[in-house]
Each structure stands twice: as C-alpha cells, then as structure tokens.
Amino acid sequence: MKQITITGGNISFSCEDDDTVLRAALRAGLGFPYECNVGSCGNCRFELVEGEVEHERKDSPAYTERDVQRKRWLGCQAKPHSDCTVKVRLTDHYKPQILPVKTAGTLTEILDHTHDIREFRFTLSQPVMFLPGQYALLSVAGVEGARAYSMGNITTDGKEWHFQIKRVPNGACTGQLFDAMKVGETIGLDGPYGMAYLREDSPRDILCLAGGSGLSPMVSITRGMAASDKLKGRKLHFIYGGRAARDICGEPMLKELPGFGTDILYHPAISMPDPDNPDAWPGLTGFVHDIAAEMFGDKLKDMEIYFAGPPAMGDAVMKLIVEKKIPPAQVHFDQFY
Helix, strand or coil, rough: EEEEEEEECCCEEECCCCCCCCHHHCCCCCCCCCCCCCCCCCEEEEEEECCCCCCCCCCCCCCCCCCCHHHHEEEECEEEEEEEEEEEECCCHHHCCCCCEEEEEEEEEEEECCEEEEEEEECCCCCCCCCCCCEEEEEECCCCCCCEEEECCCCCCCCCCEEEEECCCCCCCHHHHHHHCCCCCCEEEEECCCCCCCCCCCCCCEEEEEEEEHHHHHHHHHHHHCCCCCCCCCCCCEEEEEEHHCCCCCHHHHHHHCCCCEEEEEEEEEECCCCCCCCHCCCEEHHHHHHHHHHHHHHHHEEEEECCCCHHHHHHHHHHHHHCCCHHHHHHCCCCC
C-alpha cells in the first residue's frame, strides 16, 4: 500500500497496490475530478511532484506527449510504485455520494432487448448501493482493462446491478459478454462512479435523452424518478433514438412504472427511415437533439436534463445546450468513449 499526498494542504490517502490514484482518492471520499474512468477523457489529469507511477492502460487516448513533458498523468490509469506527492485541484462536486467498492458479481440472467442490446443481471458478492444513473467498471475474464457501463436498475439493498449493454462490432469486452458469458459465471465489479445521477432536490421537470446503450442510465433515472417521493408531480420526457425501427427499445420497461403515459412520456425516434417504405415507422424521425429542440424549444431552460449515448450524439446535445443557454448545473452526463 502506498501513501498519496496532495500538495497545498494536509491531505493524504492510501492506495492499494492494485488500485489507481483516482479510484483510491474517491474511495477515501475525496473530490478528485474525473468522468470516463477509462483513460479517454483526460479530466482526471494530475501533476506528479514526487514519486513514481505507471499507467495501467498504455494506450490511453487522453494521454499526450505534452502531458509527458509536463509530468502529468491520468488519475484513472496511474498506479503508484512508491509513495507520491501530486498536484490536483479537489472540488466538492466530485465528492462521491457513495464510496466506490471493488466487489464481484455473479451473472444470474440475460435478457435481449434488441438485435444488439442485451441486459446482463448480476448478484453482488457484497451489497453495494448506487444512485440512479451511475456506472461501474466491469472486469471480464479474457479482456484487458476494465470497461465502464451504467446500471439500468435502481436498488434499495445494493444486492443486484443490471447493465443494458450494446454490442460493439469487434469489441473485445462486448464480444466476450455476448458470445461467451454464461449464467453462473463471475466478473469483477468496481463502483459506483459517475456524476450524472438523479437529482431528487430539483424542482424542475426532467428530460432524458438517450441513444444506443445510453438507454441503461436513462432507464435507471426514470425508475428512480418514479420511485421518489420527492419528485411526485414532476413530468419526465424520455426521448430515445436509433437508426431504424429494430434499434428502438425501452418502452416495455417504462410501461411498468407508475405514471407512465401521464407523468412519464416516452418518445422513440429513428434517424434513418426506410426510403422505400416511409410509412413503416409511424413515430418521430430525426436526431434526438433536434427532436428535443422541436418539442421544447426555449422551455429546455426550465428542465433538468440527463443524456447518454454515442459521442456524436453527446456533442450534438452539448451544442444544443449552449445554443439554448441552458444553465450547466441543470445538465448531467458522463463522458463515455
């Protein structure tokens, strides 16, 4: 175990030999900045003042030659080889509501939602709570490095975590999960993580925007809203986008919730309708961000907005947020790549 000291104050924490600087800090309840947790976003950069670290992931997309020159490292990938002194700006925003824990999960059930989205349900070896909208790191046998996936359920006892996962073409982890993982097998789980969790103290109606496997955290947010006494009387609009009709899912899960059709409103949309059979899809057409703009316009500024999906969708939603001058404090998302 190594000791990590943060410059500029009397703050230090312990880091297990198999842990990273970021995750050890979060386990200690510190507000260490981060988002993706897998080396892709770069939000967890810190400056190494003293000591020795090594990156867990050698090809981290967010790590640049400039970082090397400035002695900066990625907190989510940096494993200390000695006691270290680091320079990083802690903020209360990143303080975990629930301390992340390393545990294991046994696969108990697999459900198909579309041709390429499947739900994997795990029972944990020890109960760990999470907030609606948060994610975990999955370590799967035969796959190098952990992968971040959001939970789709909500929990009152922390015993089960469910993940709605989209198959990635030639993806090492999803290939293993979809083609080799069997009920009864066990994986490593680490969490919860993420800042895009349901804000129960918000007085505003909710807008959930999702595409692909962004379905999972938005379903969790919706389930959390339906179960919350604090959010009684709020409306939630759920816009889910796919390329074609076969990509659309989610409605059966939402229909089970109290208030569906009145307080919870589901709006599926496809971006690539069949030109030879335009009437085959009776619903909305277009991209999620455009549909949100058309449906709500300037009223978006009065909503609590959560979104998750592929990078292109995320970029488009962020442009919409800027164009509509929506206060950043009302917008919640975690960067996944």
